[in-house]
Amino acid sequence: MKPGNLFIAFLITALLFPVSSPAEPSASREEIQTWMTYLSDDARQGRASGTPEMIETGNWLAQQFANLGLEPLPGQEDFFQHFSMEDPDSAEQTPGRNILGILPGTATGEDRHYLIISAHYDHIGTRSAADANANNSTDRIFNGANDNASGVAAMLGIAGYLERAIANDELARPTFSILFAAWDGEEKGLRGSGFFVSAPPIPLSSIDAMINLEMVGVTDGQYQNSLWLTGSEYSDLKARLQPALEADGWTVEADPFPDYSLFFRSDNAPFALGPDADRSALASALKEQRPVRFTGIPAHSISTWRGQDHYHKVKDELGLIDFENLENLVIALAGAIADLESGAIQWQSHPVFKFRRPTGEPHEAAAAASRE
Template structure:
């Protein structure tokens, strides 16, 4: 075997191992044992502990004394009123400059009429992508600080992200950009959408840089008011809380599919190759945005 062939074989093996690791994590976070991760339930607490264990194992540090930032949930039958966002920080080479917040929500719909709503795509997929990206950023530090935010209670009115922007762990004027991942694993529509560039046009060239090497189809849109109800995603997930504060955002997500908010949203419905491709694009996007973060902040002001 030639050296070139050997190196290629090693690359393929590493790639397969990465995909397997991503799928293993997705299966763990979207397992029946998590009971649908509804905010304020025992399943949510287990999911939170799992994410914290992953962050701890990779060496990602909390911002304060704990990864958990408590939030108050509205009273609902069968649920506690205490929840928590999970927040970690990847130090950048310039830790006094602007900050990028990379986010996903770990809650889902819980158990309804005896059926578990595992939410593999919505949004265990975004959380696992964040963990994968975090590991790489820890190995090769970014230029600027990256805050990882795993939000609670997105499904009940984006409670976690609203609490975050109202009491951020860093001065809010330092937050230059939010990249939010919510439903990035299903290939039913055969494309990943990037929303937010109509609100901040200077972000589109940055996203296009990442899209050039993407293994999955990247489309731009779902962010203008002329769309029919439900097709403008500006307010559809946790990036809306940042947008309300004037912070630019890029939202990555797929079109709704047959298992959206249904008990069939399970990990075995995910195409590993497509999901790996969306994770790779998200990583490339974070790198491209990090390189231009100071520019994004100046133009947003």
């Protein structure tokens, strides 16, 4: 080929395939829509723990973890943590599976610390035709689009965003590893997260903090760019996330429903309070200002729910989801999480709840050293 032709060939190539600058790390709206659609589809039958549809959903989630480039936990060959849920009344056993995957940080061996990003993937299943009929409805499926397909989609979105940003050299790999966890059995009483804490596959003392995502998909066209944390006054996590989230145009608030005791009612609770805490007694301790001690990890749930009545109703469906806001939440949270400093998140002193981290804890040594 003559040089002139070469130039023309180059020109044509450049016009057909423009060399773009590296893509901005982004959450893919299509991915989020695909995940949300799969999880809240009628075919999942409301994702009740132990059902064939739930097993299928768990397998699908493990496949998404693999597609996103997450790795099994150290010493594990797959993403599953198996457990069994006993019904307190009938003693019947329901099999459960948490889905656990890691985005490794730069620190290894004894220095390896974890931040957990999680969401429960189970929901409450279906209702009988008679129950539907009594409500003048033929809809029998609790699709759980907001509770908690939205939290799972946000978790997957954060994993994808961070993996891509690190691969594109737009983000330095954090020192801490991020453990992404999809919990089973939340609706049966925080059973999957409770099992993780009672039989931890990694040392509890190596977990810096836990951020759990609960109902983050609905805005009703009026609650965009606004999130809140349960139990935000108990640790400094909110203060540490706030600057990056606000820089992205988000407002970060305390739990607007303190009377619902939501801090004790989602998968953050076993981590913060330990697996054996009597959660029912805690609200009264708070009311009576009676001090209670806990050994646990700073763990909070993030939500955007504003008290709307789709909660645990068959109308919690895909049509309620604000995908633009969900995508923006993924981008804002992923950036704020990447900015967190390993080992920095601490419990705050509180007149009633006296929290301390699990013993053998490098944080304690570091905190003691910094006081000297």
